[in-house]
Amino acid sequence: MDITVFSEENFDTKEWLNKILEEGEKQDKKENYTMSLVMKLQLYVQQVNKSLEETSQEVLSSLPKIIRNTKQLQEEAEALRFKMGVVQKEITIIENETGKSINTIEKLDNMKNKLEIAKQGLHESDNWAILVNDLEDVFDTKNIEQISRKILGMQQSLKLLVNVSDYEVRKMQLEGLKNRLEAIASPLIVQAFTSNNTENAKVYAEIFTSIERLPQLMKYYHKCQKEVLLKKWRASLEKDQDESVSQWMHTFYNLLISNWHTQNKWFNQVFSNQTSTETLVDIYIDMLTSLDPSFNECIDAALKQVADKLSLLQEIKQTIIQFCNNLNNVIKQTAQVRVDSAKILLLFQAVCNPFISYVNKYGAYEQAHLLKKLSSVNFMQEELSDTIQNLGLSVPSVMDIARESRYRCADITENCGYCGLLIALRAFFSKYVDHFRVALRQIERNKKNVEDWTTLQLCFSLLQISGDVLLKVKQFEKELTETVLEDLNRKFEDVEFKYLILNKEDRREFESLVKCVTEGTKLSLLDHISNEFVSLCSDIHDTTYQVVLSPISSQLNVVQSSKTWAQFANSSFHTSDMPDYSLSPQEYITEIGQYLMTLPQHLEPFLFRDNPSLSYILRAINEEYSTADDTEGALATVFLKLVAKGTCQAFSDKILSICELNYPASRQLSHDIGYLSNVMQDLGLTISDNLQQLSVLLKIPADQYQSQSSGYSARNVAAIRQMRNILSN
Template structure:
């Protein structure tokens, strides 16, 4: 039976009984209940027995607990009495012996002062003896003996801090140290130059003992600097037949080899100093003091090499490889890591000779790109060949630009990005000039009569220009993304190594403008030039297409065109409109306009992103049309129609005199043109519609029915028709 629930604080008797009888058999419920009662009685007996045993044990142990408690209480009282006695004795001793202890303390203090005074007098006497002995030791020029004497004087001076002439003695000691250093310097230089470990260790021990170890380190650094500078000069003399690049590679290898050698030797001699920090200072000084400098050698080589950018890339790669190798060696040092400022100064010295060429990168890149532009060979003897060559050159031009972008990254780590943009602008502007030359050739070949070959050349040139703009947009996007990456790459470190302060400000300004979105176009001048070029090509194309129309319209202002209607009787004012037929000039214009869409179809009635881009750049009107097929062709026809209406109006207004029959004929010509326009989905200009209406009006009704038309046109038609004003 589980009786654990009896120990619960919220035990419910009824619930327990109901729960335990829940699964009991109905027939055997009585016997089951009796069994439970018997078990519970047994449990009660067991609990009573356990309680009785526990009570007996407690009663048996109570007397012992009482005795132990009583004994403990008595011992606590006894201890308290003893502590009171000890405290009283201590207070009595303090009262009786307080003055004696003070006297003893004073005597001890006097004793200490007497000992110090005695030592001071002894050291003062020792100082005098050491000074007198030093003159004889200096004459012997024995560095070890001199250092021992100076060390003794140094120890004496520590005990003479409170003497009146302490500062004078201190200066005297420094002077003696200087004399020792002057005597030892030739031997120090010889020991360092010959890598005499034993002798060098002796000087380290001596200079450390007299507090002059920093001066000894300067001797070492100067010796190492002189050795490395001499190696550079000797190398140039020995390797005169080698290239400048080979000189630099060999010297970098010499420096790396020297680092390993000096690192081991330094740790043997200057045990307590950092070899890496000292060698970093030496190499930084050496690379900044080479004679002749790296710049002088590179400048001389640049005058001889044909490909300056490739040469500069090799120079930069050599410096980068040397830097990486040296920094890797330094990072593997088991000693304390060098200061980051030291590492930066070392890298600054390694790349210092490249700063000049990063500054001049723009001019080098421009010169190279100009050669690439000349090699395109787009200008041919025949105009169609020239335009075809321009179209075929576009992929090459894009490749040249992307190669320049890659060179900028390789040579300048993108620090020359401002110079790259200048070079690309110059190159692309030069490339756009080739299109200008082709356009001028088209202008020279343009004729007044119908010439669809020239029209096709214009459209091909326009399409090529649009393709250049599309490629330029992709290039500019890549350039912009590259600028956005500049601060998230190693360029952030290189810009401090390769740029002067003024160039650094310009570089950071470029990055800031692009990052903040204030500068939308990196090649804005090129984009503007190409847009203007497209506008000029479009204008030339329009002139080519409009030339036949203009020539046909020239007959309108000729008096001979209209005089034939003065003497003929058939052109009576009362004849119906269908009696008139359009004249030849207007039918020729109509026929020309009807075949114009056929010539536009190869260019404008199909998906042509390049031509579409060029037209939108040339004329804002093209940018507002839908993307459906033929929309651009409709805009071009609209522009031609608008020009036709304008020139037709101008020619009509230049007519001096019109008879009634001529006036109706001219109105019929205008109506014919209107029908042609309607066939093409175009509309006649408002001025031409007004002229047509004014030309049809009977003379006697002219004044009353001309209202609503332009006053200028009303007056002009009245004058050419010789209609008298009612006023």
């Protein structure tokens, strides 16, 4: 039986009994099994009782001994406390008796120390004079190591003469001697640093460290390394004169990376207690800003010789960024301690600084490139229809040219030249608009006063193409805006490119653009272009309207001619009591009616079919189109309404310009108006209220004119009265 479970803290008697009895159920004789368990438990109880009894006896037998030991320990502690009290009293007595003697000893010790310092000062003062006299002889030998040892001795002596009255004079004297040593050593230092002579350089490093002139030695190293790199730049130009400027830069940048590895290893051997990375960063910053000729001079000369300036700038930018990446990796690999981020920023600014002026001019370069590309597109032809067809075919290629400029801006300027790009795009699309206006002027010159369906089709084609361009410009503008929101703040490592390749003024302009877009300020990047295309489309629509209305206006010219109404002068032929149905419309109005009835079928290819480009531009240029529903033919109905409105207005104007009209002619004119009204009704239109009033006033008999003309426009009533020579009561 396992009785270890009885010692567990969470022992449960019921659970243990149930478990044991469950095992017993498997046995054949349950009663025997239970009796056996009880007997085992009784035996365990007896064993435990026996063990407890034995342990108790042992404890009781050992208690007297424990009590004796405890009592003895208390007695010893009391004796110790008494002895400590006696010792404390003796210490107090000694302090009282010997306190004055100890103070005297301390004073004597201080006096001894001061005497020793004075003695050493006198010795060093005497040593100073000896060293000064010896140095003059040593300087004549120009033995740098001996001179440095003498100066080091004087330097140590001066530290002990800090309280002498002429300390400052001696200090200036020592600095003068150090300057003389530096002047003697400088040619040898330059030679050692220039030739990378490790052994000699180590000697000079030790000497200058010992005389506390290490910063001056570091300046020599800085200057020597700078001159070495500048000479390598000039040698590279002379050697590879036939290479491109980007290849020059690439070669020199590779040389700088190799030089970094070499100098980092050499520097750590010579200047073991200095940081190589920061020193090399300072050297590279100074060197890159002192190149002769500078990168800018070389790039300017190259730009004058190439036609595709943007491709050259793209090569140069890629070369610069590649060098920045390589240099950054080298710094991370070789830096022993964390380098100040501000200094790293200055280094990359020095690398990118030559490119700043070209990012500033990027807009001008891009504009020239875009206009050159646009000039290569074939637009103008001898035939007007061919010109308009070419304009339609040019839309995809023109938009591709515009999109290429967006990708080019990202490649060349990391989108920092976005402001210049927008200026270039505006000039590009403005020039594109000019080609549409040339075509429009050709249409206007070819416009006739007779029925000309060909010109009408050309107008609609030009309007549709313009609308298509505007839709694509809007989509392109959306892409530009998304770029502003998502991809403008590009970074090199943790530094935004705007701090590397933009000057302060361009950076403010760039940040203003980003702020306007990101904060949701109403800003249309190509708003000027959109307005130009809307204005163009409005002009095309006006020309289209004039092309449709010109034949009508030409026919209506006969209305104000006296010859038209001369045939009605014989009233016996046209009696006033003839019914209206006996009258027939005159030729001019039937011509107009036939023209208007024919017009819808010529609108069908453009206005009756699904034409998103034309639909978009019509709704943009005229409010009446914008209120039309989206059903098929709705825009055609609006156009017909405009034509009807113009026709009625022109008819009204011609009628009011008639000088004299007798009653038969007046009835005929009213009948002509009625014919026009019927034509309009067939087209689902109505004539204007003004024309309806004129029709009614023209039919009123002269003797009833006063009574029946009430309620009509006073202007129309007076004009018809005067025209018909009706006397006013």
